[in-house]
Amino acid sequence: MVTMRDVAKHAGVSIATVSFVLNDTKPVTAATRLRIEQAMSELGFRRNMVARALASRKTHIIAMAYPALDHRFGFSAAEFFTSAADAARKEDYHLVLWPVGNDGHELTELVGQGLVDGVVLMEVQLDDPRVGVLQRTGTPFALIGRTTTLEGLAHVDIDFDTTVEQAVDYLHGLGHRRFVMVAGDLTDPKFHNYGPFVRSEAAYRRVSAEYGVETTVLPCADSTRAGQGAAATLTRDHPEATAVLVLNEYAALGVVSGLNRLGRAVPADISVLSLLMAPDMAALSDPELSFMRTPGPELGQLGTESLIRQLEGADPLPPQLVPADLRIGASTAPPR
Amino acid sequence: MVTMRDVAKHAGVSIATVSFVLNDTKPVTAATRLRIEQAMSELGFRRNMVARALASRKTHIIAMAYPALDHRFGFSAAEFFTSAADAARKEDYHLVLWPVGNDGHELTELVGQGLVDGVVLMEVQLDDPRVGVLQRTGTPFALIGRTTTLEGLAHVDIDFDTTVEQAVDYLHGLGHRRFVMVAGDLTDPKFHNYGPFVRSEAAYRRVSAEYGVETTVLPCADSTRAGQGAAATLTRDHPEATAVLVLNEYAALGVVSGLNRLGRAVPADISVLSLLMAPDMAALSDPELSFMRTPGPELGQLGTESLIRQLEGADPLPPQLVPADLRIGASTAPPR
DNA sequence: CTGAAAGCGCTTACAG
DNA sequence: CTGAAAGCGCTTACAG
Structure with a gap:
């Protein structure tokens, strides 16, 4: 292993000076800087990050x-x-x-x-x-x-408020008045008080009231299968809904495939909008999902x-x- | 920060001895071990991994x-x-x-x-x-x-050989004789000589010859859209195929949805088997995919x-x- | 079984 | 602008 000591010797300077050019922490004349840089590249020096970390208390x-x-x-x-x-x-x-x-x-x-x-x-x-x-x-x-x-x-x-508002506004603008939100499942201990679940649901309740649309919220785990289950539930219990907003991305895919399997055409019979999703994932759905892109x-x-x-x-x-x-x-x- | 020096002083031993109990690297009497352990917990000692790494040349x-x-x-x-x-x-x-x-x-x-x-x-x-x-x-x-x-x-x-063999054997056992493999795209520079692409295709060519089934291989990028394209290609150019094996998991979803859109019923008209897939992903497809589970x-x-x-x-x-x-x-x- | 001491490869006041 | 030296918090022969 090539150390700063080797570089210093090779360049005929002290290791302090090597450190100064390495970190650009003190002024060094162009001539000695050049000599040091040449020594470093000739010897193939690589600074040991562990030693640096110990001495400087910064691991980077x-x-x-x-x-x-x-x-x-x-x-x-x-x-x-x-x-x-x-x-x-x-x-x-x-x-x-x-x-x-x-x-x-x-x-x-x-x-x-x-x-x-x-x-x-x-x-x-x-x-x-x-x-x-x-x-x-x-x-x-x-x-x-x-x-x-x-x-x-x-x-x-x-920004959950703006996100949900844009989503509801879009669906409202298309003419929808009866919504279901497939939300996060806060009873799952792994998602206890999980911020996105709480905030998106609160935002949805507020915004849907503002727009005067019918509100139903179904909690749902974040998996394809759970989404398919939610599709069955909303079809059975809320047949009047014309639009579904889904919070979780895996659940969203499940809602679409679940509706497909139940013979409900998306979007002819019912629209589905994913509330937070990565673009790669939206493309997995058939039909391709409309979605709010997670930033x-x-x-x-x-x-x-x-x-x-x-x-x-x-x-x-x-x-x-x-x-x-x-x-x-x-x-x-x-x-x- | 509490150091080994502090622990040693507190327990009335040398820092070497502290190190020995910490790493269990030399025998220490039960009595002094106990004293040291008490000192550590009283002081809330946590060993500094950076210092350990520098001294031992092991960062863990x-x-x-x-x-x-x-x-x-x-x-x-x-x-x-x-x-x-x-x-x-x-x-x-x-x-x-x-x-x-x-x-x-x-x-x-x-x-x-x-x-x-x-x-x-x-x-x-x-x-x-x-x-x-x-x-x-x-x-x-x-x-x-x-x-x-x-x-x-x-x-x-x-084990690509066994995997492909099991897959082909299963489809052959169902009665299929005309296959298409939707394989990896080795012309993509990002997947140049990518092991799974090369090995799975080679295994497939060997095994399909052994089973005496008709072989066609279509290279395909790993995306839903590319899979849908492959579904169109195989429908147009290989209408006689009754079974498709798909290597990539995203492409597999696309092949199914592509076939659906072209009006070819899966599995009634054509069977689809995914060659390497995570279980979570298979559930996304409609119908749910048969697949070889990636280990x-x-x-x-x-x-x-x-x-x-x-x-x-x-x-x-x-x-x-x-x-x-x-x-x-x-x-x-x-x-x- | 335990301790004193060197050393890991750097950084950083301090002095000049 | 440059150097000598202390020190970061550990591990590890070596000695007893």
């Missing part, structure tokens, strides 16, 4: 904490992750995906080990215990999502930048709420 | 290298990742997902930094340049997949264990090939 590693065992790591999650990883790379950080439980226990272990400079927290609950862990341990973090109390927390999130790439980037700002001591990024945008597919049409 | 971090920008990180990939992360945790390692390009360049950067003890390589090409990088840098690694030359490489992979959980675990064995200097795990197992859904039936 950011963990994206994701409860991969409790919440499925699906299309949208992959979008958040890849855009966050990109944003980190541009700022000379590594972002790694760290699968942790959502009770805060594993997180305590991890941040205590000093391996990461900060954490991007995904799948946030309204009363998320992990936030307390991070605060208590003094770990810098940014939320992709929101807890209930937000004083001073760096966060970015989906995963945007939020992954913003959340990471927000964290890195803190790490670098720069001005904090203001919290941002980004709405999903409407993508019209083939699953929505005016009612009969 | 394993990177799963995935070309997330080139290959979609879908259902099956998520299965590999979560089972690998689990297996690592059980052995006191952290497995993190590291998005790297598949040309070996980024990988060189990463392993040179000394942050990871070893690498689990995903999405392996037959002549994968990343393997050379890992060998040259002396980085321990295990492949989930296989290159062409395998002398001494730790690897686990899908993602098994291979993620085996690949990680194989790497950890190397890191611990234990006997190497022998290479293993695991076949996908048949799951009969509603998309296959005897031919008319």
Whole structure:
């Protein structure tokens, strides 16, 4: 292994000076800088990040904490992750995906080990215990999502109000007046107080009242099969509905295939609009879904930048709420 | 921050002794061990992994290298990742997902930094340049997949021969004699020499000849839309085919929906069998797909264990090939 | 069974 | 602008 000591000797300088050019942390004359750079490339030097981390107390590693065992790591999650990883790379950080439980226990272990400079927290609950862990341990973090109390927390999130309003407005504009929302299942302990479930349902109740449309909310797990079950339920119990909004992306696919199997034509008999979805996923449905596109790439980037700002001591990024945008597919049409 | 020095002082021993009980690396009397353990819990000591890594040259971090920008990180990939992360945790390692390009360049950067003890390589090409990088840098690694030359490489992979044979045997047993295989698209530079594409197609050609069935192979990108295109092609050019095997999971969904749209009933007019698929995904199709289940959980675990064995200097795990197992859904039936 | 000490490869005041 | 030296928090021969 080639160390800074080797480079220093080769270039005839001290290791301090090598460090200065490596980190651009003190002025160095062009001549010695050149000699050092040549030495580095001739010897094939690569700085040991572990030693740097120990000496500087900065690992330049950011963990994206994701409860991969409790919440499925699906299309949208992959979008958040890849855009966050990109944003980190541009700022000379590594972002790694760290699968942790959502009770805060594993997180305590991890941040205590000093391996990461900060954490991007995904799948946030309204009363998320992990936030307390991070605060208590003094770990810098940014939320992709929101807890209930937000004083001073760096966060970015989906703008559920605007998203739901746009969705309802679109369907209302097509002439629909009787809706069903297939919402998240908050009774599932794995989604206890899960922000997107609570906020989207609240937004829907408010907006549907504003528009004066009939409101029914069916909780539903996020799986194809559960979506198919919801399709059966709404067909049986709410045959008058002409439009369905579905929160979860896997459930949305199930609702469409369930309606197909029950012989209800989408969108001729009933329109289906997915409330939060990755584009790749909408294409899996037949007919192709109309959907509100989850701003995963945007939020992954913003959340990471927000964290890195803190790490670098720069001005904090203001919290941002980004709405999903409407993508019209083939699953929505005016009612009969 | 509480350090080993603090613990040692509190327990009235040297830091070496603390290290010995922490790592269980030398015998320590029960009495002093107890005192040290009490000191640790009283002080809330957590060992600094960065310092440990620098001193011991072991970070206990394993990177799963995935070309997330080139290959979609879908259902099956998520299965590999979560089972690998689990297996690592059980052995006191952290497995993190590291998005790297598949040309070996980024990988060189990463392993040179000394942050990871070893690498689990995903999405392996037959002549994968990343393997050379890992060998040259002396980085321990295990492949989930296989290159062409395998002398001494730790690897686990899908048993494509058995998988394809079981699939063909099943369809042949139903009475089918005229098949089409919708295969991977090797002309896409992102999938240049991609192992699963090459091996599954080769296996198919061999097995279909053995069974004396008619063989047609259509290359197809891995997307719903491409699958729908393949459905159109095979309907137009191979109307005599009674069974379709589809390699890629997204394409498989497209083939079914494409056939549906063309008015060809699945399975009454034509059977569809997906050759490698995650269970979650098969349920998305209508009718539900018959499929060969990708052994993602098994291979993620085996690949990680194989790497950890190397890191611990234990006997190497022998290479293993695991076949996908048949799951009969509603998309296959005897031919008319 | 336990301890003193060197060392892992860097960064960073401090001095010049 | 450059260097000598302390120190980051551990592990690990070596000695007793």
